[in-house]
Amino acid sequence: MQLSFAPVQGTSRKYKILVAVLFALALTGVIAYIIAYLNGFKLWGINNSVTWGQLITVDFFFIGLSAGSLVVSSLVYVLGQERYKPIGRIAVFMGLLLMMGAMFTVVTDLGRIEKCWRLFMFFYLNNMKCLFAINGIFYAGYLLLLFTYLVAALSGSKLTKFIAPVAVLWAVLVHMGTGAIVGFIETRGIMYSPMKPVEFISAAFASGLALVMFLSYITLKFSKRPIDKNMYVSLGRMLSVLIIILMVLVLVDKLTHFYPPKRESVMFLISGPWAWIFWLQVVLGYFIPLGILFNPWLRKKVGWVIAACLICVVGILFERAAIVLPGLSQPLQYYPGEIAGIWGARGGFPIMIAETLQTVGIVALVGLLYVVGLRYLELLPASNGEHAQGEPAEHAATAAEGGHT
Amino acid sequence: MANWGMIIDLGKCVGCQACSLACKAENNVPHGSLYEQKRHQDIYWHKVIAATEGEYPAVNTQIIPMPCMHCEHPPCVNVCPAKATVKRGDGIVMQNFRRCIGCRYCMVACPYGARNFNFKTQEDKEYQRPDLPPDLDLGYGSHIGPWPYPHRTRGVVEKCTYCFHRIDQALENGWEIGSKMDGEDGVLPACVEACPTEARYFGDLDDPESMVSKLLASGTCIKLREEMATDPKTRYLPR
Numbered sequence: 001m002q003l004s005f006a007p008v009q010g011t012s013r014k015y016k017i018l019v020a021v022l023f024a025l026a027l028t029g030v031i032a033y034i035i036a037y038l039n040g041f042k043l044w045g046i047n048n049s050v051t052w053g054q055l056i057t058v059d060f061f062f063i064g065l066s067a068g069s070l071v072v073s074s075l076v077y078v079l080g081q082e083r084y085k086p087i088g089r090i091a092v093f094m095g096l097l098l099m100m101g102a103m104f105t106v107v108t109d110l111g112r113i114e115k116c117w118r119l120f121m122f123f124y125l126n127n128m129k130c131l132f133a134i135n136g137i138f139y140a141g142y143l144l145l146l147f148t149y150l151v152a153a154l155s156g157s158k159l160t161k162f163i164a165p166v167a168v169l170w171a172v173l174v175h176m177g178t179g180a181i182v183g184f185i186e187t188r189g190i191m192y193s194p195m196k197p198v199e200f201i202s203a204a205f206a207s208g209l210a211l212v213m214f215l216s217y218i219t220l221k222f223s224k225r226p227i228d229k230n231m232y233v234s235l236g237r238m239l240s241v242l243i244i245i246l247m248v249l250v251l252v253d254k255l256t257h258f259y260p261p262k263r264e265s266v267m268f269l270i271s272g273p274w275a276w277i278f279w280l281q282v283v284l285g286y287f288i289p290l291g292i293l294f295n296p297w298l299r300k301k302v303g304w305v306i307a308a309c310l311i312c313v314v315g316i317l318f319e320r321a322a323i324v325l326p327g328l329s330q331p332l333q334y335y336p337g338e339i340a341g342i343w344g345a346r347g348g349f350p351i352m353i354a355e356t357l358q359t360v361g362i363v364a365l366v367g368l369l370y371v372v373g374l375r376y377l378e379l380l381p382a383s384n385g386e387h388a389q390g391e392p393a394e395h396a397a398t399a400a401e402g403g404h405t
Numbered sequence: 406m407a408n409w410g411m412i413i414d415l416g417k418c419v420g421c422q423a424c425s426l427a428c429k430a431e432n433n434v435p436h437g438s439l440y441e442q443k444r445h446q447d448i449y450w451h452k453v454i455a456a457t458e459g460e461y462p463a464v465n466t467q468i469i470p471m472p473c474m475h476c477e478h479p480p481c482v483n484v485c486p487a488k489a490t491v492k493r494g495d496g497i498v499m500q501n502f503r504r505c506i507g508c509r510y511c512m513v514a515c516p517y518g519a520r521n522f523n524f525k526t527q528e529d530k531e532y533q534r535p536d537l538p539p540d541l542d543l544g545y546g547s548h549i550g551p552w553p554y555p556h557r558t559r560g561v562v563e564k565c566t567y568c569f570h571r572i573d574q575a576l577e578n579g580w581e582i583g584s585k586m587d588g589e590d591g592v593l594p595a596c597v598e599a600c601p602t603e604a605r606y607f608g609d610l611d612d613p614e615s616m617v618s619k620l621l622a623s624g625t626c627i628k629l630r631e632e633m634a635t636d637p638k639t640r641y642l643p644r
Contacts, residue, residue, distance in 0.1 A: 040525030040559050047445040048521050051509040111507015111522065111560030118487040118506055125488065125504075132486035132510055186633060187480065187516040332518050334629055335469055337456035342445060343518070344454070350444075 003085050006382035008223045010375035022368035029361010033108050036354045041111065044355040049347025050328045054359045055109040060178060060320040061207070062102035062366075064200065065313075067175040068208010069095040070146070070168050072235075077153065077164035083231055086381040087216040092153050093379050094212060094370065095171070096146040101366035103139065108358065131184060135177040142167075142174045154377060175204045182323055189265025190327035195253040202249050206242040207316035209235065210289070210309035217306045219374065225383045229302045236305035240293035243312065247286045250319075265330060273346060274326035281322050285315025325349055407582075408496045409567055410610035410638035411597065412620045413470055417604035420468035425451045427599030428472070431568060435531035435557075441524075448521040450565040451596055467644065470605070472596060473498060473519040473565035474629065474637030481511035481520065489561075496610075496638055497567050505561035512562060516633045519564050526559045567607075568594035583608030584616045610638060 036043045046053040069091045075081045076088035107116050118125055119136045126133040145167045152160040176197035183196025213235050220227050257266040269278050292298045292308035299305065329347040338344060373379060428451040437447025457466045479498050481490045489504035490511055512520045571592050575582045581591030584606040597605040608615035626640040
């Protein structure tokens with residue numbers, strides 16, 4: 001199949017407003033971070049019980065989305081499925097941006113950001129028994145691989161064939177490593193599980209695919225590029241399978257912990273004060289998308305499929321939150337019995353302005369890079385009609401530079 | 406090398422919190438405001454919990470003082486990416502503020518809630534001892550005398566040190582360390598020294614003649630959260 005790619009023109013009023021809004025939000029996030037850094041993290045919702053908050057939740061979420069996006073790209077560049085080619089490049093690009101977003105969150109979450117270089121002093125100044133340090137290797141390698149992968153994909157290089165499988169396997173490693181960060185911690189009953197790395201990668205596949213579908217559809221629609229509806233319908237079927245796998249993994253994980261006698265943690269998760277997060281995960285992440293994707297009428301309507309994708313992505317954000325917030329909030333049982341006062345109380349997590357603005361700012365920054373990337377990189381499949389009207393010279397240049405892949 | 410440990414006799418503890426206060430004073434731990442208490446953002450190196458079982462009138466409340474457990478297998482050391490949490494040769498688990506990057510993974514991993522994050526730059530009025538000189542040297546091997554942290558670093562994790570500065574100072578000067586059977590105690594951590602009911606004992610767990618070893622040999626000591634397999638060196642004589 002001959003398919004050419006072209007950047008968006010970026011001259012429309014809507015595009016400029018979008019860039020301005022995202023820039024303003026990102027700038028607000030930067031300012032919020034500077035204020036929080038100068039005043040200390042007392043401005044955030046975190047405390048000595050719930051030590052990780054919004055940023056780590058978004059970090060896990062972004063890493064998952066990035067790994068998932070890469071897997072979507074593998075359909076094109078590893079498995080050679082030509083029909084998914086229109087979203088191949090965009091999937092790689094999103095993988096890179098989301099990983100960068102994840103790194104912004106994790107680095108700004110450090111109490112002393114100026115010492116973050118210590119994380120990368122592998123085998124020398126850092127402790128390689130720590131999952132953070134091991135993941136440092138994964139993350140650094142992943143960013144390099146993604147960058148090379150994107151350059152290769154954009155230039156239509158044959159190297160893509162070699163980089164793509166390595167990048168996808170590395171993405172799996174990255175996200176399983178991230179799952180291990182929480183899964184290996186026995187102290188926290190909700191987090192501790194040998195299933196966590198597998199569950200994480202499964203959630204990554206589902207959420208990553210859903211986000212690529214949603215965002216690419218919206219982008220193609222707004223940039224008036226050709227949309228292959230059948231492609232989205234078939235991706236929708238794939239998404240439903242991925243969600244079922246994820247649901248089974250989560251179910252088995254929770255059932256294992258639900259089985260007596262040690263079931264306090266799972267009871268805290270499903271019926272405690274944070275239960276709404278878990279149930280939103282289940283309803284938004286699994287039930288509603290599956291309801292749409294298994295409905296014989298709705299699953300063939302691309303609008304509904306895309307809506308299912310968005311709901312699934314939001315649901316999986318709650319899945320990440322359901323690990324971090326209840327996981328840390330559950331009181332530690334130092335001694336049998338009911339522990340009085342603050343030491344036995346569950347950890348609170350207020351939504352604080354500085355932390356929220358920073359989280360929104362990082363999401364906006366990733367969005368901004370995405371929108372600007374569309375303007376300068378050949379990510380979207382070109383529309384012949386559009387080129388005939390508006391971008392003939394650009395289209396010719398694209399073709400000359402190897403835009404035809 | 407010694408292997409320092411602490412034994413707390415729960416039968417003698419009256420829950421007066423003198424240990425918590427002594428710890429705050431000795432290590433210059435900030436007071437913390439009411440707001441910070443409410444938000445659970447204040448710093449405690451030592452806490453006293455009250456665990457209640459049963460219902461009135463058949464009720465039992467157990468008061469348990471909790472410094473850091475200085476585990477033999479500390480989860481915090483395993484998870485620290487920056488080698489900022491280390492177990493010294495004498496078993497004391499230390500936090501190096503120069504190395505700590507403030508990721509708070511150790512707080513997630515600690516089964517005893519012994520760790521606290523410093524959420525702000527502490528003002529002088531927050532301290533018990535604002536008269537102390539500023540901290541200039543936190544390097545290994547050399548520290549600046551008995552009060553090691555007059556002004557603390559924001560954005561890092563802190564914890565109990567078994568008053569390592571007292572122990573090191575005693576070792577340098579050849580003073581006796583630990584609780585003694587005859588009541589003529591050597592140098593002790595501040596919490597042990599301050600206990601009005603003498604419910605706490607400190608000493609070398611590897612020395613068969615030390616008081617803590619003899620108490621351990623009585624066979625009645627318990628460890629908190631034994632299922633975590635951390636093998637804490639702060640142990641308890643049940644009531």
